[in-house]
Amino acid sequence: MSHSRSAKNTRHKLLGLIHLAVKRQGLSDTDYRAWLEREFGVRTSAKLNEAQLHSVVNAFRSSGWLDGQARGATGGEDRPTAGQWAKIAALSRELGWDGLEAPGLQKFVERVTKLSSPRFMTRAQARNVIAGMESWKKHRESNSKAQP
Template identity: 35%
Template sequence: MAANHRQALLAKVHIAKKDLGLADEDYRYLLEERYGVASAGKLNGKQLAALVDYFVSCGWDDGSEERNRPRPGRATEKQVRAIRGLWAKHARNPDATSLGKWLHRYWKVDKPEWLTVPLASEVIVALH
């Protein structure tokens, strides 16, 4: 794997860590449990790519073209619309930022599109 590609993956890992709000101790624990290392710098290219994929599965938007495609298991468009509609109807502050903060507090995602289908159902029930 080219050094530039490895560096790009390493940068994505660090950006994902920040964007997902992972505490340093949680991040280090993840690296140790999955790969037996304390630093992402010790990972090879395949491991870095797998870690980036893992962060994407956790809801991180890596900026790739595929983010516009439906991902299996993710909230449906109908669920996302329902969540946004219920939020607008019931929230004191019905903007997207406050919805993101609320989702993060209880479901650890920042956007309704990042919820799984079952979690989106839970959110809809909670908002009723």
């Protein structure tokens, strides 16, 4: 098999995993495309390079989007929405952390929710984490503007 064909197969598999994760989470096309644009500057995963595709798949895996059944398929669990996960990931990066698995985020979630990991959050707890992160971000921004 040629290198080009192998790369094409890898790309095809990564795109399939991304679409599977998006479908499992019930993420709307509009929300997904907005997230792609915010994170990578494109509105379609077809325009991502292979490294970016790997980055998206790894982020989805670390958030549990590619594990087992689709969320909600286990009997009405009150799990965070895909939009909430995307917002937490984006705020995490804005606060200087490295996405959903960052130790700083883990500690923040533990302080806010008393849970050992973000993956155990409910939707309500995710709302509290997002509100706390937004508040912290605003506080940091206002303090940086006040500095001469």
